[in-house]
Amino acid sequence: MKLIYTNTQRIGNLMSKAGLILVLLWIGIYKFTPTEAKLIEPLLANSPLFSWQLAVFPLETLSKIIGVIEIIVALLILLEFKFKRLAQVGYLIAVIMFLSTLSFLFTTPDTFKVSDGILITNWFILKDIIFLGFCVSKLDLKLLFNKD
Secondary structure, three states: OHHHHHHHHHHHHHHHHHHHHHHHHHHHHHOOOHHHHHHHHHHHHOOOOOHHHHHHOOHHHHHHHHHHHHHHHHHHHHHHHOOHHHHHHHHHHHHHHHHHHHHHHHHOOOOOEEEOOEEEOOHHHHOHHHHHHHHHHHOOHHHHHOOO
């Protein structure tokens, strides 16, 4: 019974990791389009963490910078099979990234609405709770900061 449990955990872990990497790569690549830059503009403009960056970088440049970060994080996590410590850097950046994007729920006007008597929100941001939980579960600060 323990073998089945261990195998299902391993399979679940690999599926979660593959999904995270796929989504980060896909969204990271999409950040290079003018369409995605326009879509994230209200999120960035209303965020204390990001709004000041719009005064420093043009919108499309900032979108591309975010895209590069997402792609790098995906690649770092992908390298976990060979370079565990490097992957930990990816998980740490991902935790910070997902906490940042989840903050948009509270900084963007009209994020929460009532539809048919049910409070709803931007689901594409809400999914980051799952990614955040996975990355936190994979984060090993001892491995990351150990000098060995």
